[in-house]
Amino acid sequence: MKTGGSLSIWFFIGLSLLVNGVLIFGTGLYELVYPPQDRVVLYALHAGIWWGGLLAILGAIYCYRFSPARERARNSV
């Protein structure tokens, strides 16, 4: 699915989800260890951990699947 340059749009999306996911996951873990004083509603569900983790996994899959190396190999076939 080549849609521009040698980098696919899906690679950029993967990168964005991966970076945001890691940051949110890390922040969620930090809050688990050091609970904040002002807590959001449903804090006990620790949404940051599972939502951040989900985004990071999805982003990693996209980054791998549409990595520049794999795109080059696909385009050269």
Place this chain on the structure above:
Amino acid sequence: MKTALILADASGLVHLSTIDLVIIVFYFALVLAIGLYLKERANTGEDFFMAGREMTAWVAGLAFLSANLGSLELMGWAGNAYKYGILAAHWYWIGAIPAMLFLALVMMPFYHICKTHSVPGYLKLRFGEGSRALSSISFAFMTVLMSGINMYAMAVVMKVVLGWNIHVSILVSSITVAIYVALGGLRSAIFNEVLQFFLIWAGALLIPILGLVEAGGWSGLKAQILKNLTEQRVANPGAYTHAWSTLGNFTDNPMGINWVGIVFGLGAVIAMGYWTTDFLVVQRVLSAKDLRSAKLAPIIGAAFKMMVPFIVILPGLLGLALLRDPHTGSLLRLVPADLAWSDAGRAQGLHGFDEVLPLMLARYCGPGLLGLGITALIAGFMSGMAGNVSAFATVWTYDIYGALINKNASDEAKVRMGRWSTLVGVAISIGTAYLVVRSQSIMDYVQALFSFFIAPLFGTVILGMLWKRATPAGGFWGLFAGTISSIVMWAWVKVNPDAVKYVALSSQAQDQAQNMFRALWCWLICVVVTVVVSLVTKPKPDAELTGLVYGLTEIPQEEQVSLLHRPTFWAIVVGSVFVILQIIFW
């Protein structure tokens, strides 16, 4: 976590932490990097204005939807859901899905075969220069003015929600959009729109998930809304969670509208006009690499559009059920923005309808998640603005500059003009934003002005595509009469508010209901005038209409591909899900 207040004062609704700011800065860096990366691939007119016509169905379809998902769309319709209940979902369902499927299956072949660069370009081929000039000039200027108004409204929301300085919000976001669109043209705008689409979902999807957990599911949410509205003695509290059953009478629902206005005004005219002729969205589909992709793109867009109420309408309904004053614990009642954002309103701690989405965001999202949610709102604004600016640059360059000012402009000159008109379009938008700062009534006028052109334009384009007898004179005078009649009806109600009972068939009609009926009447006037004038004027010979009109155009048969790759199959699937949703939320 240390709270960072860069760019902000203490008056914001929510406060961002350092990690939130890192997420927002990363987003800005990424969209600029994409613009720089794609600069080398925007050297010809086809590249800059049409993204090389090589987009896949998925990319074109998601960009098609994303260009419409502005942040005001997100916050405004969440606010409308709080104000009108689930009736607001009609703007995502009957107000979008049939029109998007109609575009895919009926209209896309004509746009694709005639290889037009724009909707005004199609009007030129079908009806001549007069119709193109009328539609391109009105579209170009209204687009940048609307972009400026959205920019201002976004900056105000950022000030209210985050305490950000209005000037910083306007300049940072608009200059970023100007850079990446001017560098990479439509391809850059589309790439960023697809990225923004993902960020919008990633940032906003947690609200309905956590909200439904807190409310006890859909049945718990409905029960809580009924209880809260009954306590507050709101009329027809049950109407807030039923999409169709209260549309028998104008007085049975909070919008003051009946099914005729929703089905014919919204579904048959406004939605058809917007989704099939507004170049802001149609341009994305024109960039598709082949006819099958061009037909699939709006269907993919429709599939996701149907789901948008989950992240927009549901948070508004959750706000009705769950929002409480953090100090007193009593139910929080949101009010119109002009009251909430006045000095008196702020002093009393009032919140506007449009704040319901940020309020729900702040309710559930801690550091990191909050940054992603705010990024989703910013991404929404920027995708909408990039859509406006890239559509403006194309229409200006091809249909005004290339058609009226410099008819012999080379391809290179057009690309140069495209880059400059992108920057000028952003500058005009910024100017409009500051004009609105000085006089907010301008906002109402320009928004109304924009709506004057959409409904009649649909009448002209659809008759042009489906009726070969429509003549150039019929097309021009129909478009002109439809536009003028819309302006007259709007002015009539402004001067004499009692006239609403004639225009919208009910004195109870709210703004949205008035828009629906005004669109319906002006579309009918456009169609009648086009037909009458066409019947007394000379039509174009059939040979000149090949590729432009149904019956004189050989529509390519769908390729021999498997069922799962056929646009018609997926249109039936999406249409069926649409019908099921209407029954579930009847």
